[in-house]
Amino acid sequence: MNAISPTSDIFDTPVTRAFGTRLPIVAGGLQWLAKAEYVSAAARAGIISFITAASFPELDDLKDEIEKCRDLSEGKPFGVNVSMLPKLVQGERTQEVFHLIAESGVKFVETSGRSPEAFMPILKGAGITVLHKVPSLRYAVKAQAVGVDMVSIVGAECGGHPGMDMIGSMVNAGLAGQRLDIPWLIGGGIGSGAQLIAALAMGASGVVIGTRFLVAEEIQAHADYKQRLIDASELDTELCMASIRNTTRSLRNDTTRTVSGIERDNPNVGLQELMQHISGAIGRKAYETGDTSRGLLAAGHALGFVDRVEPLADIVGRFEADARNAMKRLGCAA
Structure with missing residues (x-):
């Protein structure tokens, strides 16, 4: 197609x-x-x-x-x-x-x-x-x-x-x-x-x-949470929860290290044993308080591109400009 x-x-x-x-x-x-x-x-x-x-x-x-x-x-x-x-x-x-x-x-x-x-x-x-x-x-x-x-x-x-x-x-x-x-x-x-x-x-x-x-x-989250993302790089994520067949990639923090350690030591761990660490309510607190040390805070390798807080329209505008520059590098009209 x-x-x-x-x-x-x-x-x-x-x-x-x-x-x-x-x-x-x-x-x-x-x-x-x-x-x-x-x-x-x-x-x-x-x-x-x-x-x-x-x-x-x-x-x-x-x-x-x-x-x-x-x-x-x-x-x-x-x-x-x-x-x-x-x-x-x-x-x-x-x-x-x-x-x-x-x-x-x-x-x-x-x-x-x-x-x-x-x-x-x-x-x-x-x-x-x-x-x-x-x-x-x-x-x-x-x-x-x-x-x-x-x-x-x-x-x-x-x-x-x-x-x-x-x-x-x-x-x-x-x-x-x-x-x-x-x-x-x-x-x-x-x-x-x-x-x-x-x-x-x-x-x-x-x-x-x-x-x-x-x-x-326009994302309603604490400034310290956003700054943590800006300070991070593509190297600052961690995978966990594969043990319960729900693999999650999150910002590396105390929670991801704890959960990964539990899974490593006990491959047969169940959801209930992990829930005290992975509950969505814990992660939601990070958005409210800016404390990113706890909770599974979804973040991917695109952290490497995150550089500053700005209106979404400005992020999209820079993204579009980069796309058109890429077309020019290929010798195509953009």
Whole structure:
């Protein structure tokens, strides 16, 4: 599939056409942090982001956040992320969330965690475009089979949940064009515009960015948390929780060292034994207090690109300029 229109701007791809955005960039859902201020800032910057449904335990609060985001987005597109991991959104709650999204008039949904197959009738019946995020190409093939509109594949370099296969973004991108017929995006370690051009050249319709955007002014997190990310490099992440088949890449800190040590000493450790260290409530405190020594704070190798706090539109602007410079290096019009 040719992801790039040969007769128009390099950034005119199936992603920009489906979402109605200016650039083929998805700002992936960020647990606790992807709220209306950030998501609407992405919309106004010409990209798309998703409110994280799991951050709102009460459906009425999610509905209010959607309305707030709609007011702030100035008519630009945004969506809602629904993580279907059992510990985040269980049973019938997932169905209720999808019904709420449909009733709220949201037209774009990012799903993750497990197959959205059971909920596709709700989503497609409401005319919703479904982007399904997966940690490996093999899951993307399955998602294509159940009728999602596009997939994003996040490689081993990503912050959060890179899955168990641990295949890098470059390999995922190289193989995706051979195995997928629907539009696909690549994520994991994406922090520069040059990488976007490389992804488009490999057949991607866009890229997914998480870590690089964590220092945006619109992210509601403590200044000390953001400064820790700026001070960090691509070497400052750690993998843990593989023992419970939920591998997580996080900012290296006391918690990652503790959990890694427990897993090393007891490969058969269970979730309950780890919960006192990995509870989401602990990580959320870091965003509120700036104390980054505790909690699993999702961060990927794109930490190497994080350099200062600034409005999201400025980060996107620098990203776009870098992409156009990359095109010039190739001798192409940008």
